[in-house]
Every structure is written in C-alpha cells, then in structure tokens.
Amino acid sequence: MAVASSLLALTGQGTSSAASPTTPIIFGAAADSQSQVLADESVLGHQMEGVRDYKSWDSTLFGADQTWMRDTGHLIFLSIKAQRTNGSLIKFADIAAAAPGSPLYKDMQNQAAQIKAFGSLVYIIFNHEPEASPANGNGPQYAAAFRKFVTVMRASGVTDAKYVAAFTGWGFSRPDSGNVSNYYPGDAYVDAVGADVYNWASCRKQPWTSMASLTAGITAWGVAHPTKALMILEWGSVEDPAQPGHKASWIKDTQALFKTPAYHQYTAILQWSGLNTGSACSFFYTTSSTAQAAWKAMGDDPSYVVPY
Numbered sequence: 442m443a444v445a446s447s448l449l450a451l452t453g454q455g456t457s458s459a460a461s462p463t464t465p466i467i468f469g470a471a472a473d474s475q476s477q478v479l480a481d482e483s484v485l486g487h488q489m490e491g492v493r494d495y496k497s498w499d500s501t502l503f504g505a506d507q508t509w510m511r512d513t514g515h516l517i518f519l520s521i522k523a524q525r526t527n528g529s530l531i532k533f534a535d536i537a538a539a540a541p542g543s544p545l546y547k548d549m550q551n552q553a554a555q556i557k558a559f560g561s562l563v564y565i566i567f568n569h570e571p572e573a574s575p576a577n578g579n580g581p582q583y584a585a586a587f588r589k590f591v592t593v594m595r596a597s598g599v600t601d602a603k604y605v606a607a608f609t610g611w612g613f614s615r616p617d618s619g620n621v622s623n624y625y626p627g628d629a630y631v632d633a634v635g636a637d638v639y640n641w642a643s644c645r646k647q648p649w650t651s652m653a654s655l656t657a658g659i660t661a662w663g664v665a666h667p668t669k670a671l672m673i674l675e676w677g678s679v680e681d682p683a684q685p686g687h688k689a690s691w692i693k694d695t696q697a698l699f700k701t702p703a704y705h706q707y708t709a710i711l712q713w714s715g716l717n718t719g720s721a722c723s724f725f726y727t728t729s730s731t732a733q734a735a736w737k738a739m740g741d742d743p744s745y746v747v748p749y
Contacts, residue, residue, distance in 0.1 A: 466699055467491040467516060467709040468745035471675065474506045477714065478515065484726075484733060485740045490747050493518045493674060493711045497526045498548065502555045511561045518605070518674060518711060520566040521552065523577050523586070533571070533578030537585035549590060553597035562601050565594075566674065569607035570637060572619040580623030587626035607635035607674050613658025621662065628669065633708065634662065637675035640691060644679045644722040649687070652676070652695040656704075663706040671706040675713040677724025680732070689731035696739040710745070712736065 469491025472478045482489050492515045496502055502519065503511075510517055523531040531545070539545035556563060567590050568574065571583040578586070591604050612621045613636065625631070638655040641647050656673065663671045676695070681687035699707055713724050726736035739745055 464708070465743065465747045466707055466745050467747060468711075468740050469493065469516075469518075469709070470712040471495070471714040475509045478510065484737055486737075487741075487746070488514065489740065490514075491516050491518060491709055491711050493520070495520045495522070497522055497524055498531055499525045502552060503559050507559070511559065516562065516564070518564040518566060518672075518709070520569050520607075523568045523574075530574075530576050533568075533582035533586035537582060537589045539589060546593065549593040550597055553594050553599050556594070556599050556602055557597070560601065562603070564603050564605050564633070566605045566607045566635065567591075569635070569674065570609050570612075571624055572612045572615075572621070573609055580618060580620075583624050584626045588630050591626070591630045603632040604630060605633045605635050605672065605674070606631050607637065607672075608659075610636045610638035610655050610658060612636075613662050621658075628666070631669065633670040633672050634659070634666070635672035635674040635709075637713075638673060639676065639713070639724060640678035641722070642679050643682055649681065649691075651691070652698050656698075660703060660706075667706070669706070670708040672709040672711075673707065674709070674711050676710060677713045677726075679722055679724060680728050685729070686731045688729065689735040692726070692732060692735035692739060696735075696742060696745075700742075700744050 467490045469489050470481050471493040472481065473494050478489060478492060492510055494507065494517055496519060498521065502521070507517060523533065523536060525531065536545055539549070556565070567587050568577065568583070571577065572580070577583070587604075587606060594602060594604075606624070606626060608621050608624065612619060612624070614620075625634075636656065636659040638652070640650045640652075640655065642649045659671055663669065678688050678691045698704060699710060712726060726732050
C-alpha cells in the first residue's frame with residue numbers, strides 16, 4: 442500500500458540501517474479492534490500510526506478489524522504466540538524440527554498464505570517474551586524456532602513482512618540463562634528487536650523506575666548491534682498513590698527520552714492498553730486525567746507523528 446510505503450520511507454525501516462535521531466518514531470498502542478483504535482484516536486485527535494495485535498498459533502490472523510486498520514493507513518505489529526487457541530503450548534523444539542508436510546510446517550505455510558493475502562506490510566513478532574515462557578523451551582530452542590519460522594515465510598514467498606524478536610526489558614540484563622543473548626536468532630533473521638517494559642512500582646512493591654532505567658539493557662544491546670532497529674512494543678506505568686501526577690511526569694520524561702541521541706535506534710513505541718490487568722496494576726493512560734493529557738501530548742509531538 443502507498444501508506445505503508447510512505448511509513449517505511451519516513452522511518453527508515455525499509456533499509457537495514459537504524460533510524461536517525463530526527464526520524465519520527467511510530468507511536469501507537471495495543472488494540473485488536475477498530476473500536477479500540479478509534480477510542481485512542483479520539484483522545485489524540487488524529488491518526489495513531491502503530492497498532493499491536495495478538496494472535497494464537499492457530500488464530501485467523503486478519504479479519505475485518507485488521508483489514509480496516511490496513512485500509513485506513515495503520516501499521517500492524519502482529520504477535521503470533523506458540524500457543525493454540527485452546528491454551529495448549531507448542532514446544533519451540535517442535536517448531537524448529539518441523540519438516541515439510543508435517544502439521545506444524547503446514548501451520549506456518551497457512552500463516553504465510555494469510556500474510557501474503559493481506560497485501561500490506563506487517564511487523565511479525567514471533568512469540569514475544571520467550572524467556573518468560575520456559576514451558577515452551579529454552580533460549581537455543583527459541584532461536585532455532587524463530588529461524589525456522591522466518592525460513593518458512595521466505596520460502597512461501599512472503600515479502601510484505603518484517604520480523605521482530607521481542608523480549609522483556611529484564612531479559613537484556615539478567616545474568617542467567619534467560620538473557621537475550623541465549624535467545625537471539627541472529628541478524629540474518631531479525632529486522633528489529635523489541636522490549637516490553639513496565640514501571641510496576643507500588644503494584645509489586647518495587648521502586649519507582651524511570652523509562653531510562655527500564656530500557657538501559659536494550660539500549661546497550663543496540664550499541665552492539667548498530668544496524669538493527671529497536672522498538673518498545675509494550676510500555677506503561679502504574680499511578681503513584683503517594684504522589685498524584687507522578688505517572689504523568691513519568692510519561693512526559695519518556696516523551697523527552699526517546700528524542701535524545703542515545704535513543705536514535707528506536708523506531709516504534711506502542712502503549713500497552715491495560716487489557717488483562719487489575720485496577721491496582723493498570724498501565725493504561727486512562728488511569729488519570731493528567732496521565733491521559735501526558736499521553737496525548739506525547740502523541741501530538743512531531744517526533745512521534747509520522748506524516749503522510
């Protein structure tokens with residue numbers, strides 16, 4: 442689509458080089474429906490470029506809502522989990538070992554056919570936060586499964602897809618086998634690397650933590666991989682019961698942070714919508730009028746608005 446092509450040209454994501462500090466960052470949120478997107482856009486007062494959507498292994502990847510997103514110029518970041526809609530997990534090792542003609546291989550071919558038929562750029566996130574899913578397998582098994590997935594997509598003729606390896610923020614600095622270094626599939630299979638980061642604070646009796654601290658690991662990882670784009674694919678903060686307006690200030694600081702030269706590799710930042718979280722741990726921007734105003738201000742900032 443022309444809109445998707447324009448987004449790529451303006452964000453530098455059609456090449457292997459990372460974005461420059463002056464390139465607009467794709468701004469958006471998690472949303473699986475037209476109504477959710479429109480609700481966010483009613484707050485912003487304009488288009489929200491990026492939409493994060495979540496699917497199971499055997500889900501229909503694109504329906505009427507995703508078609509509407511495509512046709513209205515939204516860029517979809519599609520997570521595909523190694524878990525079926527009935528809740529059963531799929532082992533990374535089994536995906537990696539899937540041979541042509543096997544059920545899992547046919548599943549991937551079916552996914553590829555859907556992506557091809559969609560006919561527009563999609564960022565595909567294969568099983569986000571794998572280091573938090575030990576039941577699926579370990580790091581080397583995940584890396585092998587990721588490579589097999591991308592290999593099948595390419596062999597099936599998928600051309601309108603970029604592949605994202607997405608981890609927890611903690612995964613980039615943890616000292617054990619859950620470190621991202623054990624899960625990374627390799628530069629040849631990855632177009633961008635993402636992190637999901639949260640300021641849990643009082644919700645988990647943790648210290649109030651800045652976005653700079655939460656992203657320190659992935660930012661350092663980017664220095665060692667300068668040709669790879671970085672993305673924040675989920676982010677948010679709880680409110681501070683002891684300090685009204687603290688969350689709004691946190692968002693304002695986040696807005697400023699990603700405009701600094703040290704963050705020049707970041708090309709997207711997508712707000713977690715707060716789905717499936719309790720009221721005590723709500724990360725969405727709607728938890729207070731000040732937080733909502735700060736989120737809108739960030740979305741209005743020219744550094745986060747991709748022009749058309």
